[in-house]
Amino acid sequence: MMTLKEALKLSADELKKLKDELQEKIKANPELNAYIDVNNVGEGVPIAIKDNIQVKDWSVTSGSKILQGYIAPYNATVIEKMIKAGLSPFGRTNMDEFAMGSTTESSFYGKTLNPIDASRVPGGSSGGSAAAVGAGLAIAALGSDTGGSIRQPAAFCGIVGMKPTYGRVSRYGLGAYASSLDQIGPMTQNVEDAAILYDIISGHDPKDSTSADKNDKVSKNLNPQRKLRIAVLPKYIENASEDVKIAYAKAIDALKAQGHEIIEREMMDAKFDISAYYITATAEATTNLARYDGIRYGNRIEGKNLEETFINTRSEGFGDEVKRRILLGNFVLSSGYYEAYYVKAQKTRHIIKEEYAKIFEDVDLILSPVAPTVANKFGELENPMDMYLSDLYTISINLAGLPALSLPICKNPEGMPVGLQLIANAYEEQTLFDGALSLEREIAYTK
Numbered sequence: 001m002m003t004l005k006e007a008l009k010l011s012a013d014e015l016k017k018l019k020d021e022l023q024e025k026i027k028a029n030p031e032l033n034a035y036i037d038v039n040n041v042g043e044g045v046p047i048a049i050k051d052n053i054q055v056k057d058w059s060v061t062s063g064s065k066i067l068q069g070y071i072a073p074y075n076a077t078v079i080e081k082m083i084k085a086g087l088s089p090f091g092r093t094n095m096d097e098f099a100m101g102s103t104t105e106s107s108f109y110g111k112t113l114n115p116i117d118a119s120r121v122p123g124g125s126s127g128g129s130a131a132a133v134g135a136g137l138a139i140a141a142l143g144s145d146t147g148g149s150i151r152q153p154a155a156f157c158g159i160v161g162m163k164p165t166y167g168r169v170s171r172y173g174l175g176a177y178a179s180s181l182d183q184i185g186p187m188t189q190n191v192e193d194a195a196i197l198y199d200i201i202s203g204h205d206p207k208d209s210t211s212a213d214k215n216d217k218v219s220k221n222l223n224p225q226r227k228l229r230i231a232v233l234p235k236y237i238e239n240a241s242e243d244v245k246i247a248y249a250k251a252i253d254a255l256k257a258q259g260h261e262i263i264e265r266e267m268m269d270a271k272f273d274i275s276a277y278y279i280t281a282t283a284e285a286t287t288n289l290a291r292y293d294g295i296r297y298g299n300r301i302e303g304k305n306l307e308e309t310f311i312n313t314r315s316e317g318f319g320d321e322v323k324r325r326i327l328l329g330n331f332v333l334s335s336g337y338y339e340a341y342y343v344k345a346q347k348t349r350h351i352i353k354e355e356y357a358k359i360f361e362d363v364d365l366i367l368s369p370v371a372p373t374v375a376n377k378f379g380e381l382e383n384p385m386d387m388y389l390s391d392l393y394t395i396s397i398n399l400a401g402l403p404a405l406s407l408p409i410c411k412n413p414e415g416m417p418v419g420l421q422l423i424a425n426a427y428e429e430q431t432l433f434d435g436a437l438s439l440e441r442e443i444a445y446t447k
Contacts, residue, residue, distance in 0.1 A: 001136040004193040034132040042088025048141035052175035063107040066317025076173020078201040094128030099177040106321040120375040123153025130157040148394025151406035155419025156375035166401035167212035170205035178284035181398040195219040224438035228364040231265040247409040247418035254442040270392040277395040279345035286329030360425040374416040
């Protein structure tokens with residue numbers, strides 16, 4: 001598959017041919033269900049877009065029944081930046097409903113399959129974007145990451161996925177899940193493409209009150225020869241599978257071979273991350289989804305009165321996982337439990353941020369697993385708690401607002417990709433991409 005860097009050099013006629021070829025490949029692989037629909041109209045380099053990012057005149061539904069029929073009246077800031085840079089939104093990709101899930105099974109449009117093994121999940125919530133890039137049905141894609149939703153599916157599908165520092169990419173036009181955690185980011189075939197797409201979509205945006213006043217770029221300054229101090233976490237990875245531990249050891253050897261200094265560090269048990277994350281995320285989700293009531297926003301299912309209309313609309317419009325998180329969010333925000341749960345979660349979040357800050361006092365990057373296992377088989381996660389626990393290595397990064405990048409390291413004996421992530425301090429995207437490019441070149445992963 002042509003890279004983004006190569007595609008940016010194509011003429012208009014060559015781009016049209018590329019889009020036609022992509023469309024034919026998508027039609028030939030309908031069972032993958034990576035795309036919800038495809039738009040072959042734009043003039044730029046085609047980029048797949050997750051179904052929770054506004055593209056003017058497109059149906060944008062966040063993978064939910066409740067938004068069927070909604071047409072976006074404007075472009076998200078990232079889309080405006082893409083178009084200005086010569087890129088074009090090409091199709092909307094499948095996702096877990098309202099980005100709530102780790103498998104892309106909760107989508108109104110049905111599940112997406114893993115392009116390497118159709119019996120396995122592609123990850124989530126950006127599973128459609130990851131599957132499209134992994135299957136060669138997209139040059140690159142945009143996803144969103146609230147607790148690992150770019151990095152985990154990237155790891156499962158053998159591609160690169162990058163979550164920027166909170167505030168480095170505008171959230172204007174992104175369907176909100178948890179507003180203090182959400183970030184849009186690139187999903188690409190390689191690290192350099194991720195840096196190029198990150199540069200295009202990043203930068204200050206006055207339309208986003210949480211946008212950082214920073215506009216520095218990284219792709220033209222990539223330096224894989226930089227020697228970095230990289231922290232590894234031998235105790236932190238004890239709960240990971242043997243496949244992940246083997247990949248971790250391989251990555252450490254590769255980093256040493258590139259001349260980086262490896263330093264052992266410790267982090268507190270990830271169970272605290274999970275508790276703080278799911279309380280924070282569900283509380284914010286409950287607030288963000290309150291607007292979908294059949295009166296102000298979204299589809300309406302009529303009832304005999306206002307209360308029945310409200311109940312009917314939300315009962316029929318939301319899927320099980322979204323309802324589950326709304327219930328949990330309302331519970332932790334209720335007057336009897338706010339102090340016991342929500343306030344404690346915010347205190348824990350502060351401790352997590354301080355823990356990262358302490359480690360970054362004397363290291364440049366941290367090497368961590370992305371998920372405890374390779375991609376699960378459909379039905380393997382028997383209950384919601386199993387799915388929540390599968391996020392244990394990704395969610396602390398969102399709680400701390402840090403940048404991280406997942407890249408494939410090796411394959412397990414069954415041929416499934418094993419991805420790891422590098423984590424950098426806030427606004428140190430240049431260091432993150434430099435280290436990731438160095439590791440990628442030494443590993444030389446092939447599909």
